[in-house]
Amino acid sequence: MTILGETRIAKGYTVQPNAGAVILGPTGLAYDKTTDILYVASTADNKIFAVPHAGKTVSFVTKGTPIFASPNLRGPLALVFAPNGNLLTANGDAVNADPTHPSEIVEFTKSGKFVREFNVDASQGGAFGIGTVLAGQPSFNFAAVDDVPNSISVYSLPFEAQ
DSSP, rough: OOOOOOOOOOOOOOEEEETTTTEEEEEEEEEETTEEEEEEEETTEEEEEETTTTOOOSOEESSSSEEEEEEEEESEEEEEETSSSEEEEEEEESOOTTTTTTEEEEEOTTOOOOEEEESOOTTTTOEEEEEEEEEEEOOOOOEETTTTTEEEEEEEEOOOOO
Protein backbone atom coordinates (compact mmCIF):
# COMPACT_ATOMS: atom_id res chain seq x y z
CA MET A 1 0.00 0.00 0.00
CA THR A 2 1.27 3.45 -0.89
CA ILE A 3 -0.07 6.49 0.92
CA LEU A 4 -0.41 9.40 -1.49
CA GLY A 5 -1.40 12.01 1.05
CA GLU A 6 -2.84 12.65 4.49
CA THR A 7 -5.04 15.46 5.79
CA ARG A 8 -6.11 15.70 9.43
CA ILE A 9 -9.79 16.65 9.29
CA ALA A 10 -10.85 16.39 12.94
CA LYS A 11 -9.30 16.35 16.40
CA GLY A 12 -10.19 16.91 20.05
CA TYR A 13 -12.07 13.69 20.82
CA THR A 14 -11.89 12.46 24.41
CA VAL A 15 -9.40 9.63 24.91
CA GLN A 16 -9.14 7.86 28.26
CA PRO A 17 -8.04 4.55 29.78
CA ASN A 18 -10.79 2.07 30.64
CA ALA A 19 -10.53 -1.18 32.60
CA GLY A 20 -12.97 -3.06 30.35
CA ALA A 21 -11.96 -1.65 26.98
CA VAL A 22 -8.27 -0.74 27.59
CA ILE A 23 -8.72 2.71 26.02
CA LEU A 24 -11.73 4.74 24.91
CA GLY A 25 -11.70 7.21 22.03
CA PRO A 26 -13.13 7.69 18.55
CA THR A 27 -13.82 4.31 16.97
CA GLY A 28 -16.52 4.06 14.29
CA LEU A 29 -16.50 5.94 10.98
CA ALA A 30 -19.13 6.16 8.24
CA TYR A 31 -18.64 8.41 5.20
CA ASP A 32 -21.54 9.77 3.15
CA LYS A 33 -20.01 10.64 -0.22
CA THR A 34 -23.21 12.33 -1.42
CA THR A 35 -23.10 14.96 1.34
CA ASP A 36 -19.32 14.75 1.97
CA ILE A 37 -19.92 14.18 5.70
CA LEU A 38 -17.86 11.81 7.82
CA TYR A 39 -19.78 10.51 10.84
CA VAL A 40 -17.65 9.62 13.88
CA ALA A 41 -18.66 7.43 16.84
CA SER A 42 -16.67 8.66 19.83
CA THR A 43 -16.86 6.13 22.63
CA ALA A 44 -15.47 8.27 25.46
CA ASP A 45 -17.54 11.31 24.42
CA ASN A 46 -20.58 9.00 24.16
CA LYS A 47 -21.71 10.90 21.05
CA ILE A 48 -21.89 10.69 17.29
CA PHE A 49 -20.33 13.65 15.46
CA ALA A 50 -20.62 14.88 11.86
CA VAL A 51 -17.48 16.26 10.19
CA PRO A 52 -18.51 18.36 7.17
CA HIS A 53 -16.55 18.60 3.90
CA ALA A 54 -14.50 15.57 4.92
CA GLY A 55 -13.37 14.74 1.38
CA LYS A 56 -12.45 18.28 0.38
CA THR A 57 -11.19 20.04 3.50
CA VAL A 58 -7.60 21.18 3.90
CA SER A 59 -7.87 21.99 7.61
CA PHE A 60 -9.33 20.33 10.68
CA VAL A 61 -12.33 20.91 12.91
CA THR A 62 -12.56 20.19 16.62
CA LYS A 63 -14.71 17.04 16.78
CA GLY A 64 -17.33 18.26 14.29
CA THR A 65 -20.98 18.79 15.12
CA PRO A 66 -22.62 16.43 17.64
CA ILE A 67 -25.62 14.92 15.85
CA PHE A 68 -26.62 12.16 18.28
CA ALA A 69 -26.19 12.27 22.06
CA SER A 70 -28.80 10.16 23.75
CA PRO A 71 -29.41 7.99 26.82
CA ASN A 72 -29.65 5.19 24.22
CA LEU A 73 -25.88 5.49 23.66
CA ARG A 74 -23.65 3.45 25.95
CA GLY A 75 -20.18 3.81 24.49
CA PRO A 76 -20.72 3.70 20.71
CA LEU A 77 -18.13 1.63 18.84
CA ALA A 78 -18.76 0.55 15.26
CA LEU A 79 -20.72 2.84 12.94
CA VAL A 80 -22.29 1.96 9.57
CA PHE A 81 -25.11 3.01 7.29
CA ALA A 82 -28.29 0.94 7.34
CA PRO A 83 -29.86 0.00 3.98
CA ASN A 84 -32.41 2.83 4.49
CA GLY A 85 -29.71 5.51 4.91
CA ASN A 86 -29.95 5.74 8.70
CA LEU A 87 -26.93 5.10 10.90
CA LEU A 88 -26.34 2.09 13.15
CA THR A 89 -23.90 1.96 16.04
CA ALA A 90 -22.87 -0.84 18.39
CA ASN A 91 -23.03 0.03 22.09
CA GLY A 92 -19.94 -1.37 23.80
CA ASP A 93 -21.37 -0.65 27.28
CA ALA A 94 -18.10 0.98 28.46
CA VAL A 95 -19.84 4.33 29.04
CA ASN A 96 -23.29 4.90 30.58
CA ALA A 97 -23.73 1.13 31.00
CA ASP A 98 -27.24 -0.09 31.77
CA PRO A 99 -27.69 -3.77 32.68
CA THR A 100 -31.32 -3.61 31.51
CA HIS A 101 -30.14 -2.63 28.00
CA PRO A 102 -26.93 -4.61 27.32
CA SER A 103 -25.13 -5.12 24.02
CA GLU A 104 -27.44 -3.08 21.82
CA ILE A 105 -27.35 -1.90 18.25
CA VAL A 106 -28.89 1.58 18.00
CA GLU A 107 -30.48 2.98 14.83
CA PHE A 108 -30.85 6.75 14.36
CA THR A 109 -31.28 9.20 11.48
CA LYS A 110 -28.47 11.37 10.11
CA SER A 111 -30.25 14.33 11.73
CA GLY A 112 -30.02 12.62 15.15
CA LYS A 113 -33.51 11.19 15.67
CA PHE A 114 -33.58 7.89 17.60
CA VAL A 115 -35.32 5.13 15.62
CA ARG A 116 -34.89 1.85 17.55
CA GLU A 117 -32.49 -0.45 19.35
CA PHE A 118 -32.12 -4.19 19.82
CA ASN A 119 -29.87 -6.56 21.75
CA VAL A 120 -27.30 -8.90 20.25
CA ASP A 121 -26.54 -10.48 23.63
CA ALA A 122 -28.12 -10.59 27.09
CA SER A 123 -24.75 -9.78 28.71
CA GLN A 124 -22.90 -6.46 28.88
CA GLY A 125 -20.19 -5.69 26.31
CA GLY A 126 -21.35 -8.03 23.54
CA ALA A 127 -22.15 -5.59 20.71
CA PHE A 128 -18.91 -4.84 18.90
CA GLY A 129 -18.64 -4.92 15.11
CA ILE A 130 -21.49 -4.41 12.65
CA GLY A 131 -21.89 -4.61 8.90
CA THR A 132 -24.70 -4.03 6.46
CA VAL A 133 -25.52 -5.08 2.92
CA LEU A 134 -26.46 -1.99 0.95
CA ALA A 135 -27.07 -3.55 -2.48
CA GLY A 136 -28.15 -6.80 -4.08
CA GLN A 137 -30.59 -9.43 -2.86
CA PRO A 138 -28.77 -11.45 -0.17
CA SER A 139 -30.61 -13.58 2.38
CA PHE A 140 -29.56 -11.10 5.09
CA ASN A 141 -28.99 -7.34 5.30
CA PHE A 142 -27.26 -6.94 8.66
CA ALA A 143 -24.43 -8.69 10.53
CA ALA A 144 -23.21 -8.20 14.09
CA VAL A 145 -20.26 -9.40 16.17
CA ASP A 146 -21.21 -10.61 19.64
CA ASP A 147 -18.04 -10.36 21.75
CA VAL A 148 -19.43 -12.42 24.64
CA PRO A 149 -19.35 -15.83 22.86
CA ASN A 150 -17.07 -14.44 20.07
CA SER A 151 -19.57 -15.13 17.32
CA ILE A 152 -20.99 -13.42 14.25
CA SER A 153 -24.68 -13.56 13.38
CA VAL A 154 -26.51 -12.38 10.28
CA TYR A 155 -30.05 -11.01 10.32
CA SER A 156 -32.77 -10.07 7.92
CA LEU A 157 -34.21 -6.88 9.39
CA PRO A 158 -36.90 -4.55 8.06
CA PHE A 159 -35.38 -1.14 7.39
CA GLU A 160 -38.05 1.44 6.60
CA ALA A 161 -37.15 4.55 4.64
CA GLN A 162 -36.79 7.56 6.94
